[in-house]
Amino acid sequence: MKKSVLGRHKRELVIGGALAVICASVFIYRLADRPGVFTPVVRDVAVAVAGTAEKTGEYPAAGTVRAAVSSQVAAQVMAKISAIYVKPGDRVNAGQVLANLDAVASSRQAQAAVSSSQAAGRAVEAAAERLRLAELTLTRYQALLAQNAIARQEYDRVLSERDVARAEYEQAVQNSAAAGAAAGAAEANAAFYTIRSPVTGLVTDKQCNTGDMTVPGRTMFVVDADGLRRVEINVGEDQQGRINVGDTVRVLADDSRPSVMARVSEINRQVDPGSRTFVVRADLPDDAGLVSGQYVKVMVPTGRRQTVVVVPDAAIVRRGELTGVFVVGAGNTVVWRIVKTGDQLGDNREILSGLTAGEEVAVSNLDQLSDGVRIGR
Numbered sequence: 001m002k003k004s005v006l007g008r009h010k011r012e013l014v015i016g017g018a019l020a021v022i023c024a025s026v027f028i029y030r031l032a033d034r035p036g037v038f039t040p041v042v043r044d045v046a047v048a049v050a051g052t053a054e055k056t057g058e059y060p061a062a063g064t065v066r067a068a069v070s071s072q073v074a075a076q077v078m079a080k081i082s083a084i085y086v087k088p089g090d091r092v093n094a095g096q097v098l099a100n101l102d103a104v105a106s107s108r109q110a111q112a113a114v115s116s117s118q119a120a121g122r123a124v125e126a127a128a129e130r131l132r133l134a135e136l137t138l139t140r141y142q143a144l145l146a147q148n149a150i151a152r153q154e155y156d157r158v159l160s161e162r163d164v165a166r167a168e169y170e171q172a173v174q175n176s177a178a179a180g181a182a183a184g185a186a187e188a189n190a191a192f193y194t195i196r197s198p199v200t201g202l203v204t205d206k207q208c209n210t211g212d213m214t215v216p217g218r219t220m221f222v223v224d225a226d227g228l229r230r231v232e233i234n235v236g237e238d239q240q241g242r243i244n245v246g247d248t249v250r251v252l253a254d255d256s257r258p259s260v261m262a263r264v265s266e267i268n269r270q271v272d273p274g275s276r277t278f279v280v281r282a283d284l285p286d287d288a289g290l291v292s293g294q295y296v297k298v299m300v301p302t303g304r305r306q307t308v309v310v311v312p313d314a315a316i317v318r319r320g321e322l323t324g325v326f327v328v329g330a331g332n333t334v335v336w337r338i339v340k341t342g343d344q345l346g347d348n349r350e351i352l353s354g355l356t357a358g359e360e361v362a363v364s365n366l367d368q369l370s371d372g373v374r375i376g377r
Helices: 002-032 104-146 152-191
Strands: 047-049 051-067 070-074 081-084 097-101 194-196 201-206 219-225 229-236 248-252 260-268 277-283 295-312 317-319 322-328 334-338 340-345 348-353 360-362
Touching (some): 051 340, 051 348, 097 219, 229 248, 229 260, 229 295, 248 277
Antiparallel strands (some): 051 229, 070 219, 201 219, 248 260, 295 348, 317 322, 322 360, 340 348
């Protein structure tokens, strides 16, 4: 009997506890259903209205970054490539060896030419000595002839020998000069078998492999020199006359990086019949951080004015790769909305998409805001 009473009490306690939990849940649910009871509020949040501003219209065009000086390195002789020392992406100095060609035959020719030049030099020395002796002999015979100590015929023979020695000397000098020129040409030709970089910069292309036969004039390497970089822009023919040398254009590598201003330095107004575009080149600043061959988008000014949506720069919130603003809605509740931004216009930032003029955005205490939070002004 005692056990039965205890069991009944336990069941009553369990049932009572369950009823209490259910009642509390219903009470909380009813409170949560009342607006504003559990919604957090952030005080002293400044709000601004998205407005509009005037800016110069821009024409988007495709561009490619190029080096102002790009050297196409080619061989000047036909030979087999025996070694290559660089690859695309390598930095090189002016005069650095890029490749060697098989120069066995050339080396033999150069050695033979040097030997011939040396032999010709020795021949000049021998001819000069014979001429000197012939001149001394002629001088003595002139004195003897003046004293009638020898016959005229004997003097004429010595004079003739002197003339022959002089002619041989002059011929030896000519031969030596020709041999020297041939040796110089052979040495210069031997230098053609070593391919060197003409500039200091970056190897951007390699169009050959070890064992290939070179063709004079055919590009083996492309080396972009350090220094000035340009962006080459393909501009639509309808923009003819709207862009001039000295104008500035905006260069964008991607949406996550700020734009770079480049100055137009060259315009080729001849229109390509296939693409219906003409080429504009603009010089990039030294700190542009762009590399040769990189694709960029270029905004070319059209001279026309356009109206754009703007918000204070203080309203912009960046979360990783995303950019947004806290939009103030009904009941002063904020929602973070992703937007795409454009140019900086004074203290304001252009909004390309995601927001319309007249909407309100929060501009202070942004670190305390999140979706659904109410603000107090």
